[in-house]
Amino acid sequence: MKEEFYNDVALLDGLSEGDHRASKVIYTVYYPIISKWIFSKGGDAESAQDVFQDGLIVLYQKSKDPEFCLTCKIGTYLFAVCKRLWFKKFQQKHYQYELPVDFSDEAQPVTGGLQDEQQDVAYFLEHEHNYEVLQQAMKELGEPCAQVLKAFYIEKKSMQDIAALHQYANIETAKVQKYKCLGRLKKIYFKLKQ
Amino acid sequence: MLNKYNIEEWAERYYNRQLTREERAEIDAILEADAVLRKEWNEAMEVLSALAHASDAEHIRQALQSARQPQRASGRLVAFIRHNWKTSAIAASFALAAISTVQYMNSSKEMGNSKSKFTQLSREVENIKNSQNSLIKTIEDKTLTPRSPEPPQYDLGGTGFALTNDGYIATNYHVVTGTSDISVITQDNHTYNAVMVGYDAVLDLAILKITDKDFKFGKSPVPYNLKYQDNQVLGLKVFSIGYPQDNLVYNEGYISCERGYQGDSLSYQLEIVANPGQSGSPVIDKQGNVLGLINGKKSNTSGTTYAVRSKALLDLIGRLPDHIRITPPRSNAIARLERTEQVSQLKNYIVTIKTVK
Numbered sequence: 200m201k202e203e204f205y206n207d208v209a210l211l212d213g214l215s216e217g218d219h220r221a222s223k224v225i226y227t228v229y230y231p232i233i234s235k236w237i238f239s240k241g242g243d244a245e246s247a248q249d250v251f252q253d254g255l256i257v258l259y260q261k262s263k264d265p266e267f268c269l270t271c272k273i274g275t276y277l278f279a280v281c282k283r284l285w286f287k288k289f290q291q292k293h294y295q296y297e298l299p300v301d302f303s304d305e306a307q308p309v310t311g312g313l314q315d316e317q318q319d320v321a322y323f324l325e326h327e328h329n330y331e332v333l334q335q336a337m338k339e340l341g342e343p344c345a346q347v348l349k350a351f352y353i354e355k356k357s358m359q360d361i362a363a364l365h366q367y368a369n370i371e372t373a374k375v376q377k378y379k380c381l382g383r384l385k386k387i388y389f390k391l392k393q
Numbered sequence: 394m395l396n397k398y399n400i401e402e403w404a405e406r407y408y409n410r411q412l413t414r415e416e417r418a419e420i421d422a423i424l425e426a427d428a429v430l431r432k433e434w435n436e437a438m439e440v441l442s443a444l445a446h447a448s449d450a451e452h453i454r455q456a457l458q459s460a461r462q463p464q465r466a467s468g469r470l471v472a473f474i475r476h477n478w479k480t481s482a483i484a485a486s487f488a489l490a491a492i493s494t495v496q497y498m499n500s501s502k503e504m505g506n507s508k509s510k511f512t513q514l515s516r517e518v519e520n521i522k523n524s525q526n527s528l529i530k531t532i533e534d535k536t537l538t539p540r541s542p543e544p545p546q547y548d549l550g551g552t553g554f555a556l557t558n559d560g561y562i563a564t565n566y567h568v569v570t571g572t573s574d575i576s577v578i579t580q581d582n583h584t585y586n587a588v589m590v591g592y593d594a595v596l597d598l599a600i601l602k603i604t605d606k607d608f609k610f611g612k613s614p615v616p617y618n619l620k621y622q623d624n625q626v627l628g629l630k631v632f633s634i635g636y637p638q639d640n641l642v643y644n645e646g647y648i649s650c651e652r653g654y655q656g657d658s659l660s661y662q663l664e665i666v667a668n669p670g671q672s673g674s675p676v677i678d679k680q681g682n683v684l685g686l687i688n689g690k691k692s693n694t695s696g697t698t699y700a701v702r703s704k705a706l707l708d709l710i711g712r713l714p715d716h717i718r719i720t721p722p723r724s725n726a727i728a729r730l731e732r733t734e735q736v737s738q739l740k741n742y743i744v745t746i747k748t749v750k
Contacts (some may be wrong), residue, residue: 208627208651222456248457256453260446268650269627326446333443352444353451378401385401385440 207273215262222255229274233281246288254281257316257323276316283320336388344380351377395423397430404437408445551672552635553577553601554683555610555742556619556710560585560603561719563706564673564746565688566592569599577603578745579610580641587746591713596659596705597688600713601746611741615722617675619703620682626661627651633665633687634736635674636745642671643736646696654689659705661685667698673746676700681727681735 213221233254234247242250257280261267269276337345347365350356356364362373395403406412407420424431551568555561562577569575575587585603592599632645646665653660663676667690676685685700710719727735 206625206628208625217452217456219456219459222453223460226457226460252453252457255457256450259453260449268652270649326443329439329443330446330450333440333447348444352441353448355448374402378399378405381401381405381437381440385436388440388443389436 207269210273211262211269214259222259225255225258225273225277226251229277232274233278236278236282237285240285242285246285250281250285250288253284253323253327257284257319260323261319279316280320283317284323287320287324332388332391335391336384339387339391340380340384344383347373347377348380348384395420395430397433400430400433401437404434405441408438408441550636550670550745550747552670552674552687553744553746554673554675554686555615555744556600556719556721558610558614560587560605560608560610561590561717562587562601562603562744562746563686564599564601565686565701566594566597566599567688568672568746569601569748570594572748574749575601576747577601578747580741580743590717591709593705593709593712596709597701598686598706598709600709600717600719602717613726614724615742616726616738617677617681617683617742618722618725619707620678620684621704621707622682622684622702626684629678629684631663631665631676631678631684632732633667633671633674633676634739634743635667635671635687636743637668637670639745641740641743642668644671646698648684649697653699653701654691657699659702660688661700661702663687663698663700664696665698666696675739675743677735677739679732681725681730681739 210221210224214225230247230251233251234244237247237250254277258273258277261269337349340348343365347361350361350364351358358370358373358377361367361377362370365373365376367373367376403420407417412420424434551564553562553564553568556563569589569592573588575589577585577587579585585605585608587601587603590600590602626648627650629648630645631648632643634641634643636642644666646663648661649664650662652658653662661676661684665676665687667674667687671687672689674687675683676687677683683703685702686706687698687700689699691697691699707721710721713719727738730738
């Protein structure tokens with residue numbers, strides 16, 4: 200665990216390690232700026248929180264990617280991501296027609312144009328959609344299964360704890376059960392997706 | 394091995410990269426042959442990726458929830474926020490203002506670009522002199538007359554810096570490789586002979602010793618220290634002084650990646666102007682700590698430069714035979730000085746290195 204977060208590298212490291220203090224620093228420093236921008240676009244506190252949270256998820260996922268080497272300030276990246284996310288939300292929620300989005304004041308031709316935040320956001324939104332389907336599937340899956348999967352994949356509990364919690368005879372049984380549940384979840388998930 | 398009953402288990406291990414290369418190849422082959430299994434497999438992968446995303450989202454949701462709570466964190470963190478939120482906010486707003494010019498790129502992608510190459514920065518002294526002469530001529534009469542070739546006195550040159558006051562010098566291996574005739578020219582224009590006492594060709598580092606027994610760089614010990622710094626240097630402002638020409642030249646820049654050329658972990662990537670002859674120039678932070686020495690640049694860019702870390706240099710010093718006593722400079726006498734004063738104290742300890750091949 201890092202003791203201090205006096206620069207972007209430490210912050211990014213802390214974030215990738217799941218250190219809550221790192222996200223706290225990022226929130227404290229950047230949320231006021233980003234929310235202000237969202238308010239200026241007509242958003243409310245709730246949507247500002249949502250956009251910031253989604254932006255931070257994008258940054259968190261990038262921070263865990265060993266290939267990721269941020270070449271600008273965290274704030275610059277985060278703001279660009281939030282801006283794009285906001286426009287996507289704005290388009291979806293408030294207007295049904297295509298809103299002409301002006302990105303002219305942004306880094307226009309990013310070299311190669313591929314590894315920029317636009318792609319990261321598109322990737323995120325795709326997963327966001329799957330996430331909603333997944334939540335619905337989890338609901339339909341029913342209790343013991345959903346709990347086992349949630350404990351293992353989302354809360355990252357160990358199989359040992361899970362076996363004890365759900366009173367499986369041993370870890371092996373718990374594992375077999377977990378994979379069976381995963382198989383059922385998969386079926387429901389793709390039935391919903393059709 | 395993989396079949397439709399254990400597909401979830403294999404998919405999970407595949408997703409978490411827990412398989413050996415052979416197992417992966419085997420699975421790829423099975424999936425290639427079996428379209429039904431492949432569909433199931435892809436579905437399992439998508440569910441796993443959705444679960445991973447859910448986990449990330451949940452983690453951040455909780456982190457933000459605790460961040461929104463009234464300040465309950467450790468004193469240090471509160472102190473950080475209390476002391477730095479203003480500057481951070483200002484810095485952030487500058488960063489936001491600069492958004493129109495900032496470009497993101499993926500380092501590995503950039504590095505993988507086969508067109509970019511690594512150029513070592515030793516200079517061909519005579520070539521530079523000649524081209525400078527020709528430049529002057531062009532300005533004078535607009536005609537480029539063929540130059541009369543003078544017999545070169547020195548072939549190649551680089552920069553070095555003092556490790557100890559009694560004449561141990563660090564430079565790049567490529568500056569002094571392939572020759573036994575090494576001359577060191579100090580700031581006051583004296584030329585001394587030097588020998589190489591240690592090197593590492595892979596790290597591109599060499600340690601020289603001025604052969605004159607009574608030689609001293611100055612009256613006081615070396616004023617900077619070698620800093621063994623592993624991380625938290627990204628974006629750090631640095632400066633460098635070296636001899637791309639016959640006079641000392643100062644440059645400023647920053648560390649742009651913690652890895653060097655093609656991900657080399659014993660190097661840094663810098664954005665700093667560097668010209669031939671600056672190989673071996675120290676890379677110094679604002680407190681006067683030497684973080685590394687410049688050894689090359691990317692050939693298709695103007696400012697992207699690479700530097701070997703001080704860590705590698707300290708390792709090399711540690712590996713030298715016992716009779717060579719180098720105590721790496723530890724004290725730092727220039728930490729609190731203005732930059733101009735720092736440079737004027739440093740310059741006595743920076744030398745030109747010239748070799749005949």
